[in-house]
Amino acid sequence: MTDLEITRLCAAAMGIPTWEEASGGPEILYLDVRVSTGVKYRPLHDDAQAMALMKKFKLGLAFSGHWSVYEQGDGESGHAADLNRAICECVAKIRGDGEPSQPG
Numbered sequence: 001m002t003d004l005e006i007t008r009l010c011a012a013a014m015g016i017p018t019w020e021e022a023s024g025g026p027e028i029l030y031l032d033v034r035v036s037t038g039v040k041y042r043p044l045h046d047d048a049q050a051m052a053l054m055k056k057f058k059l060g061l062a063f064s065g066h067w068s069v070y071e072q073g074d075g076e077s078g079h080a081a082d083l084n085r086a087i088c089e090c091v092a093k094i095r096g097d098g099e100p101s102q103p104g
Contacts, residue, residue: 003044005092006044006088007042007088008028011041013091013095014053014056018030028042029041043088044084044085050083050088053087054069057071057091058072060072067081067086069086071094076093076094077090077093
């Protein structure tokens with residue numbers, strides 16, 4: 001999966017209605033009613049958005065040279081040197097089919 005696909009699955013997991021904007025590259029945006037404008041949804045880079053995924057799915061966390069994020073029991077998991085990527089890959093696997101590929 002590409003970064004865009006992972007981000008799209010994470011937004012769906014949070015129940016955030018989004019749209020894509022092609023100016024300057026593909027981005028996932030959502031309407032922030034507090035400011036009545038589109039805001040970038042970037043859990044691969046935004047710590048607060050990634051942590052919201054951790055909390056919603058009650059994911060477990062371990063570190064042993066890289067981050068491992070996992071569903072409780074025998075669920076899905078994500079592994080990466082970057083914590084946000086490990087979180088997002090885990091949620092993308094929960095919400096989608098298949099293994100996320102290399103960053104892209």
